[in-house]
Amino acid sequence: MKNRSVANHATDETPGSISAGVQLPVKAVGRPRKYASDAERKAAYLERHDLVQLNLRVTRALDEALDAYMARHAADGAGLTKSQVVENLIKSQLLRKR
Numbered sequence: 001m002k003n004r005s006v007a008n009h010a011t012d013e014t015p016g017s018i019s020a021g022v023q024l025p026v027k028a029v030g031r032p033r034k035y036a037s038d039a040e041r042k043a044a045y046l047e048r049h050d051l052v053q054l055n056l057r058v059t060r061a062l063d064e065a066l067d068a069y070m071a072r073h074a075a076d077g078a079g080l081t082k083s084q085v086v087e088n089l090i091k092s093q094l095l096r097k098r
Contacts, residue, residue, distance in 0.1 A: 056086065 035041040046053065058066075066082060073080065080088075 035044060045051075066085065070080065070082065070085065
């Protein structure tokens with residue numbers, strides 16, 4: 001039979017069937033998971049790319065201004081994320097040699 005559930009159903013209801021009541025094994029479909037959970041996957045990504053997570057609180061006005069900045073520069077094909085913009089600003093303005 002094409003479908004195991006149909007095969008299981010047919011063997012259960014066929015009178016006098018030798019395999020009545022015997023369930024066929026169900027095979028896992030697809031590739032097995034590499035990580036047990038999403039948290040483990042995220043931790044592995046951060047480790048692989050040598051990243052740390054930094055939570056940043058800003059005012060709504062600053063967030064809106066940053067969104068506007070990113071919208072203007074998205075047309076240029078820059079395609080930067082907010083994290084990349086903040087990282088570049090820290091490197092170029094706070095950590096620069098004077």
